[in-house]
Amino acid sequence: MPYWRLSGYYFFYFATLGVLVPYWGLYLQSVGFTPVDIGNLIAILMFSRIVAPMVWGWIADHRESRMAVVRLASFLTIASFSGAFFGSSFWWLAAVMLLFSFFWHASLPLLEVFVMRHTASRPGAYGRVRLWGSIGFIVAVTALGPVIDARGPWWVLPALLTMMLGIGSFSLTLPESEMRGSVEHAGPFRQALLRPEVFAFLLACLLMQISHGPYYTFYSIYLEGYGYSKTLIGLLWAFAVLCEIGVFLVMQRLLVRVALRAVLIASFFLAAVRWLLIGHYPESLAVLMLAQTLHAATFGSFHATAMQLVHRFFTGKHQHRGQAIYGSLSFGIGGAVGSFYSGHTWVTLGPTVTFNIAAASAGLAFLVALLLIRQDRS
Template structure:
């Protein structure tokens, strides 16, 4: 009897220790996502307006914001060749990202030097999230990953709401961005302690290359590119566009936050239905919704109601679209899932984001969201003939 009680006590202690360890891991990963995406929120929501206040024109802003997507487009090819993202590279990148931000105040008076600064910054910055995602997926049950990932959306939303009109002060925006980059770097070091066997998993990408043939599904890849191209005007000029049309900076930050809130709601509830529907049909629906979204901004530029409706659609064209694409890629490339997802980020958010930023900066005008709507419409037209998942 005593021996049985002793074993039960040991089991209970072991269970309690494992639970605490799991909670610690979840806490570290959640905090990383929160601060990483809060920093991204400062950059995406407030940096365009800040650069505009400092004398940068729309084309220059477009070029600045096109650099990171270009690096993101090139990075999958570089890391496939290298075969691994090591812990040392991850930690070095977090430190060098922070150091790069410290040079912003020195280089920002010169467009050329600031662009070079952003290029260096981007080279290190794009390494951080993929590695962190790998650690998270290694240490957290799949069913809990989505809820922990939501802390990133919460961080992005809260920074937009809290800063508000205070973001009219460029110095404050910069100080907060450096602060959040510093905190993110600290959590990078904590994340690295959770690393188990990421390097081995990354080397598997080499084995996937021979079975990955995107040309057989060129309509989908072209559609991905065109859709993210249409987002160039949103991610780089939405704040400027809204404030130019009489909506205050504070209200514009609420619009950003509202969009993220809708995104969070979709992430929480989409699991109940998305696996029952053909991912191709879901993708087509989300693209059609994107056409409506950009059309609303073009047709009703001064309408706050139209802006809120437009932002509510973000739940569909970001959360639902991304999940549907991942399901599509998993079914289409069952033996090359990692490589397919890397190319999705590269082709869509990388190349599409890069050219979309350049285009929106060069052609920025009252018709910028009309151009976005046309691009999204082309993304839908290209995909219409495809009725089912085409196995690679």
């Protein structure tokens, strides 16, 4: 497996996310958009994350030259995002965001299949590649903040373009021969999708991402309201991702000793605990640090285990669409629903109740996994 080339790809892919998530809204605000406009534009990113992986997964499952699909998506991302330098009207940026996110969301699920094929015999080895994405996120988020403070939000544009060029460059280094893989017949995709344990797994993942809505949407605003400085808030975000990296490093040894199902169930349970801690003890920095430590479970062990299960559930020609539907349902639909409900309950019911709802959603994921996902037999 071309470890360093794949690690470089992950680094730049998630470094792009590390620029986009914290700073894209600041750029939109700087060019005069209202909060409603900004919300509508960012919703486009969520929408494309629901649709794009399924479209590109179907294309990849019907082609032998899958790396060509990755490269095409990577360079169309660069070309379409370049439009952001040539206009800043609402409809112009809406078109740019729709196009670049459609292509950007396409390539990662295809690479995930490739990595899982090479690491499936070593449970947890996936995390040693994926951790470079977390490192990329931290580097981008910490490096760009001072630049924006000193020179303004316009620098988000060249930063994003640079990260996307990194994605494209590393896609050129990955060999097509190692991406071809197996295309054997695996039965109808619908049949694989509707197996009870697969349906239960996808439902639990959907509920897990719904539970993250208040955290990703309002965590910084929430802590600022309790008097925490922006510097400290940023450090709490970074600390959580460092904990995520830690769990990626130990997953290979952990999954040799502990069943996938057990790790997944524990991740759901700890997510419920995390949201309760954040919702009820915001005044305590020690409790908030403990809650951020649990990011190791709510993203790290959860995602690493989910990737193993997707690879196990969807075989042969269905692997790319399996990865795509996992991403579309959990991070796409789950993320969109989580942001939507938390936006409404935050104002009407308050932060504590909103995080209680998040904990309930993670608790439902725990029950679904506990009762409906079968015990590992491997």
